[in-house]
Amino acid sequence: MASISTRIGNFTLENPVILASGILDETSGSILRSLKSGAGAAVTKSIGTEERRGYQTPVISEISTGLLNAVGLSNPGIDNFVEEYKGFPEKKRTIVSIFGGNTEEFVALAKRVEGAKFDKVELNLSCPHVRGVGSEVGQDLDMVEEIIAEIKGGTNLQVWAKLTPNVTDVVALAKAAEKADAYVLINTVRAIGVEIYSRKFALANIVGGYSGPGIKPVALRAVYDVYKETRKDIVGVGGITTWEDAIEFFLLGAKAVQVGTALLYEDYPIYSRINLGIANYLESEKFAKLGDIVGVMV
Ligand SMILES: Cc1cc2nc3c(=O)[nH]c(=O)nc-3n(C[C@H](O)[C@H](O)[C@H](O)COP(=O)(O)O)c2cc1C
Structure with a gap:
């Protein structure tokens, strides 16, 4: 059987689906x-x-090609999070996503995550619908660079930088984030939904x-562009539903x-x-391992 294990930074995963x-x-x-x-x-x-409690409802709206959401980053806060995950048996396979409004907040959160015995963080530099955090921070190239440098300098965490597609030049953003161990591409795309009979917006926000x-095509383009310029480890995300979708992302890096x-x-x-679909594809296309198809089209 072809091997589907993979490696992101120094983290070896038994399989590539996260x-x-x-x-x-x-x-x-x-x-x-x-x-x-x-x-x-x-x-x-x-x-x-x-x-944070998040926004008023409706926070999710279904459309024919996917979902619109503006949940508003509702979350329990780092204190409650650390408490809940005491004794959690799967810290090595769990990546803690954090968001903040400035470098100090990101660094403080990262230190708490490390103190709670996790070894990987994903930086949400990309939520498109909350003022003062997410992509508002993640579009500021200097701040992205500083946040990553400070976390890498002040902790032993592996850092995954989740970038926003809502910029003109995602490669420039990736370059600002180059001290990260991996890129995660992409977060959601800024969008609006309209209800024609109530003449209201689909989301309260x-x-x-x-x-x-x-x-998916937007995410594929971001992965392609960034892989071509950086050759760094990339985790692809956006519209993946089938094994064929996953293969498309691997082929582009x-x-x-x-x-x-x-x-x-599903x-x-x-x-x-x-x-299973990935393993069968590798087998039938005569590749010994997943790594053999990563980036072959770039
Ligand atoms: C309801 C909902 C909540 C989300 N919350 C977060 C979040 O807290 N942090 C984050 O980085 N991304 C968040 N995302 C973005 C997803 O992680 C992912 O980047 C995006 O949905 C594209 O992948 P998909 O098409 O497979 O859903 C959220 C997406 C949805 C639909």
């Missing part, structure tokens, strides 16, 4: 469920310094993030993928289905 941040990962129990169902690793919901099958919106439709067997 649970994306924000979908069915609000508790340690739901993270464990994904890991036990065949995910190679899982990313937590983004955690900030304080508890008006602007939200677009995810699901419709954004991703070494692993994350699955978000599809989980809401449920937990999705991990094993995608993994």
Whole structure:
């Protein structure tokens, strides 16, 4: 059987399919469920310094090609998070997503995560719908560079930088984030939904993030552009539902993928289905291992 194990930074994953941040990962129990169902690793919901309740409803709206969401980064805050994950058995396979409004907040959060015995963080530099954090921070190249340098300098954490596609030049952003151990591409695409009979916006926040099958070509383009210029480790995310989708990302340079919106439709067997499809594809196309197809089209 062809090997589907992969390596992101110094982290070896048994398989390349990872649970994306924000979908069915609000508790340690739901993270464990994904890991036990065949995910190679899982990313937590983004955690900030304080508890946040998020926006008024509606926070999610379904459209034919995916989802619009403006949940508003609701999260328990780092204190409650650390408490909940005491004794959690899967810290090596869990990547803690953090968000902040400035370098100090990011660094303080990263130190708490390391203190709680996790060894990897994903920096949410990309949430498109909350003022003062996420992509508002993540579009500021100097701040991105500083946040990553300070976390790398002040901790032993592996750092994954999750970048926003809502910029003109994603490569410039990636270069600002080059001290990260890996890039995660992409977060949701800024978007609006309209209800024509009520003449209201689909989301209470008006602007939200677009995810699901419709954004896959945008994510593929970001992975291609960044891999071509940097050759760094990339985790591809955006619209992945089938093993064929995952293969497309590998061919353009991703070494692993994350699955978000599809989980809401396909449920937990999705991990094993995608993994089996990848292994069968490698076998039938006569590749010995996943690494043999990474970036071959770039
Ligand atoms: C309901 C919802 C909540 C999300 N919350 C987060 C979050 O807290 N942090 C983050 O970095 N990304 C968040 N995302 C973005 C996803 O992790 C992912 O980047 C995006 O949805 C594209 O992947 P997909 O098409 O497979 O869903 C969220 C997405 C959705 C749909």
